[in-house]
Amino acid sequence: MDSGSDITAGRADEQALKLSMRHVLLSQDALGLVTWMWDIASNRTRWFGDLSPLVGLSPGSFSAGFREYLPFVHPDDQAMARNTMIECMKGIRPTYQQLERVVWRDGSIHWLETYGMAEFDERSGRALVMMGVVKDVTARKKTEEALAASEAELRRLNSTLEQRVAERTTELHAANAHLTESLASLNRARHDLVQSEKLASLGSLVAGISHEMNTPVGNALLVASTVREKALEFAQQVKIKVTRSALDQFFSETIEGMSVLLANLDRTVDLIRNFKQLASDQTSDQRRTFRLAAVIGEAMSAIGPTLKTRPITVHIDVPDDIEMDSYPGPLSRIVINLVNNSIIHGFEGRERGSIELSAHLRGPDAVEIVYADDGVGMNAEVVRHIFDPFFTTKLGKGGSGLGMHITYNLTTTVLGGRIQVSSKLKEGARFELLLPRVAGAALNGAD
Ligand SMILES: Nc1ncnc2c1ncn2[C@@H]1O[C@H](COP(=O)(O)OP(=O)(O)OP(=O)(O)O)[C@@H](O)[C@H]1O
Numbered sequence: 001m002d003s004g005s006d007i008t009a010g011r012a013d014e015q016a017l018k019l020s021m022r023h024v025l026l027s028q029d030a031l032g033l034v035t036w037m038w039d040i041a042s043n044r045t046r047w048f049g050d051l052s053p054l055v056g057l058s059p060g061s062f063s064a065g066f067r068e069y070l071p072f073v074h075p076d077d078q079a080m081a082r083n084t085m086i087e088c089m090k091g092i093r094p095t096y097q098q099l100e101r102v103v104w105r106d107g108s109i110h111w112l113e114t115y116g117m118a119e120f121d122e123r124s125g126r127a128l129v130m131m132g133v134v135k136d137v138t139a140r141k142k143t144e145e146a147l148a149a150s151e152a153e154l155r156r157l158n159s160t161l162e163q164r165v166a167e168r169t170t171e172l173h174a175a176n177a178h179l180t181e182s183l184a185s186l187n188r189a190r191h192d193l194v195q196s197e198k199l200a201s202l203g204s205l206v207a208g209i210s211h212e213m214n215t216p217v218g219n220a221l222l223v224a225s226t227v228r229e230k231a232l233e234f235a236q237q238v239k240i241k242v243t244r245s246a247l248d249q250f251f252s253e254t255i256e257g258m259s260v261l262l263a264n265l266d267r268t269v270d271l272i273r274n275f276k277q278l279a280s281d282q283t284s285d286q287r288r289t290f291r292l293a294a295v296i297g298e299a300m301s302a303i304g305p306t307l308k309t310r311p312i313t314v315h316i317d318v319p320d321d322i323e324m325d326s327y328p329g330p331l332s333r334i335v336i337n338l339v340n341n342s343i344i345h346g347f348e349g350r351e352r353g354s355i356e357l358s359a360h361l362r363g364p365d366a367v368e369i370v371y372a373d374d375g376v377g378m379n380a381e382v383v384r385h386i387f388d389p390f391f392t393t394k395l396g397k398g399g400s401g402l403g404m405h406i407t408y409n410l411t412t413t414v415l416g417g418r419i420q421v422s423s424k425l426k427e428g429a430r431f432e433l434l435l436p437r438v439a440g441a442a443l444n445g446a447d
């Protein structure tokens with residue numbers, strides 16, 4: 001009975017062993033592992049799993065041992081594979097784990113990761129059994145290689161990028177320096193241009209002045225020499241005999257001549273007064289603090305008599321509390337010039353007209369004055385040239401074309417402000433002046 005139960009127990013052990021063996025093989029398959037066991041004494045190798053596909057052979061065609069496996073190993077890795085095996089068998093190292101390349105028949109290279117260890121006879125200390133595990137890690141290796149390659153490529157790109165950035169930065173610096181230099185030379189050119197424009201406008205001003213003065217002075221000269229001749233003639237005549245009628249004629253001719261002379265000299269004086277205004281600067285005009293409303297009021301009353309002769313309404317809207325530290329003389333001349341122009345040009349041939357003048361503060365430091373009439377207006381050509389010296393649409397009819405040029409100069413140079421005109425034919429004229437409350441101060445923040 002006993003032996004019967006022994007047999008039963010033995011069978012049960014065998015079954016359990018088989019079961020656990022299958023269990024191990026299952027995990028091995030799942031992990032893609034092939035294992036082996038080499039009995040050194042009998043030189044027999046047992047394989048669990050199939051090595052064949054790992055070395056490029058058809059399934060089931062490799063069942064030999066390490067010696068037969070070795071030729072599949074890459075020539076450069078063969079010595080390592082053999083030495084590791086020997087060292088392990090001699091007990092120099094208890095286990096090993098390494099990567100070996102195998103070369104398939106088609107020449108392709110595959111990576112195997114191998115683990116192994118030896119079992120020793122306790123008494124003799126000699127190796128009885130070697131066992132090991134093989135796993136194909138080609139896919140992982142390829143991924144690693146690809147990763148390394150792309151990292152290298154990234155590093156290369158990075159370094160070329162850095163180089164490119166450095167190059168661009170240098171180029172930018174150069175371009176910047178070039179731009180700065182161009183800007184400087186542009187500024188020099190602009191300065192030169194302004195200088196030569198100033199010279200040119202001075203030249204044309206001088207030419208204009210000579211031209212304008214020529215007529216009255218020439219006339220005066222002509223009249224004066226005629227009167228002189230007449231007087232000399234009369235003096236001769238007196239020596240012989242003088243009649244009443246000759247005396248009358250002499251006096252009437254002389255008086256007429258003197259009147260023409262005076263008219264021409266008047267015109268000359270007028271012109272000279274205008275030219276003096278042109279050349280006026282801060283020093284020739286009195287600077288003081290004043291209320292803007294008061295100065296504008298005075299200017300309007302100065303021009304009042306002229307205004308009263310026509311049905312022109314004037315509406316003034318200047319706050320009482322705007323104080324300025326500036327030049328009241330030039331300011332009222334500007335207002336007078338604007339009103340004169342409205343009367344002479346704007347309302348020419350018009351039954352009636354209206355003028356509006358308003359002022360207000362623009363920020364703490366600037367005053368804006370807006371002057372507008374509802375007269376005939378101006379075409380674009382006139383608007384473009386209105387501030388040019390000697391530009392007039394009344395040539396030979398009393399216009400010298402200096403009024404607005406003087407206005408412009410007084411506004412920009414004496415008062416340190418700006419003036420703008422806007423007008424269209426039949427739509428009146430509008431002038432906007434922006435002046436610093438303190439002459440010479442910047443117009444900061446007023447725009
Ligand atoms: N308010 C206005 N309405 C229409 N045209 C105007 C007005 N103001 C000026 N102009 C035009 O601008 C031109 C130039 O004006 P500016 O005051 O400089 O010269 P002027 O009045 O002709 O001569 P001056 O003022 O020297 O006696 C004028 O001839 C006129 O054509």
Ligand SMILES: [Mg+2]
Binds near residue numbers: 340402403
């Ligand atoms: Mg004028």
